[in-house]
Amino acid sequence: MTRPLTHGLMAEFTEPNELIAAVRATRAAGYTHVDVYTPYPIEEVSEALHLKRSGLPLLVLIGGIIGCTAGFGLQYWAATMAYPINVGGRPFNSWPAFLPITFETTVLVAALFAVLGMLALNGLPMPYHPVFNVPRFALASRDRFFLCIEATDPQFDREGTRRFLERQVPREVSEVDH
């Protein structure tokens, strides 16, 4: 596939309700390669985009299980095999005493998975992204809302899509260069 000439078309909105209406219209018109940029998380936008539940909770559960088994395993191995110490005849595998550290390693690895997993799924750090080529996009981290229909969308057509976006009464429609 040849690389499209542009990354896509971007419409700017000043108000969250306008944006949500535009997102719904975009989905209704059949566009699928759509991304929305907002200065704070808006639940209604995720719903309007039909975003799937993220796989992150499962990842965190896996992290927790790894942390739990590794933490307990380390203590069990150290206390019974690698370096057994007889303390007043108590069993080497004195497991209740191992629980505090097992708990801490569970939380630690689960939290690491949550943070690193979120960044990895989001593809961050990302040193370059075309949307930053739109000068007004700097306002996306202040008070403006952006809707971008990407050129990879099967329905994308420079003229048609621009006309479609202009019907959503944005403040401005701009082309996103690569």
Added chain:
Amino acid sequence: MSEATVTPPSAGDARPPIIGPGHTFGTVTDKISAVVLSRRPPRWWFVGLAISFSFTMVLLYAVSYLIVKGIGIWGVNIPVGWGFDIINFVWWIGIGHAGTLISAILLLLRQEWRTSINRFAEAMTLFAVACAGMFPILHLGRPWLFYWLLPYPNTMAIWPQFRSPLMWDVFAVSTYATVSLMFWFVGLIPDLATLRDRSRSRIGRAVYGMLAMGWRGSALHWHRYETAYLLLAGLSTPLVVSVHTIVSFDFAVGLIPGWHATIFPPYFVAGAIYAGFAMVMTLAIPLRRAYGLEDFITMRHLDNMSRVMLATGLVVAYGYMMEAFMAWYSANTYEEYMISNRFHGPYAWVYWSLMVCNVLAVQGIWFQRVRQSVPALFVISMFVNFGMWFERFIIVVTSLHRDFLPSSWGMYYPTVWDFATFFGTIGLFMSLLFLFLRFLPMISIFEMRTLVPEADVKEEPA
């Protein structure tokens, strides 16, 4: 603790709002980021940083001398082997707990008022944990060998003793520091992107840009971000309870009268939250004044925080009462002596100061007039800061100095080096805080945007 965090819903009551009127996405962003992006910080900032930094130098000097001479320069000796170092460790780590409580537990309980105080409370947590972590390491005697505490394959072919509460501490404190740092940084990412987009200096754009990692506020990213943030809050909530529980095990697992008590974990956790909220108030009251942030940290916040202080203060008072009651009820000579020694012994003045600071002073909060008076709240929170330090002094020193055998009784006198190290960590804490105020947004900008009226989304049939 649940009693502390349940506040009535905001709708329909006459309490002040959680954000001043007239704010929009733009004004919230500009007002908070202006503190960081302005060219020159106010004069008091330089004065404050200079004073704090000189105390940090005192810390450096005290620690260097300690490393050269050994812990003999401190007042610790048999029978009081734990002195200022452990008192300060517990005091600092307790202060840290409010940050996690505000950011995690109040998030899960959907307490929106947390938004304007969570960022600097989390920063406070990090800096307090950094100060706390120093003390046990310095107390090791040979602090350069602290890594022997970590389980790693070594040529000595030995492994740490995992049954020891001191090992639990290593894991609890290091996990707590790591998770708090991640939680804080994840919360900062969108605000770092704001600073990147708004900074006019090249260095600012480059540094904030690198830290923001290319965050662009994509809806899909926000979606995962919020999931991650909630999961972290869910993980931090039991973590914060476990950390001070484990710190209390350092004492409770020992056999010394005054330490060997089952009430220690809940009593320590409540004390930590009490101390932490007092420190948040101590810092928030001057800050909101200095930066004109009364719109964001409103009387509502101070009111809510003082209620949490009152509730945890009552739990702590219950702890003191139970210690005295159990000493009598157990009919154990040593327990009885322990409590009468606290009441009448050589450190009785510390015990009674503790009662005044931690039990009496906080009772003022029952009255609405006190909750609405900023100076009164500041004074009460200072009382609690001192009181919680006295509490740890009582637990550590009075329990150790007269245990079972009168032949092994003694007294503990801190030296100038104990004080230098303690005040030095206060200097380090304040220096880090001043730098934080200058270089990072002290209030979460993106979360404040969700609170302005503009953010209300009209209900529409889909």
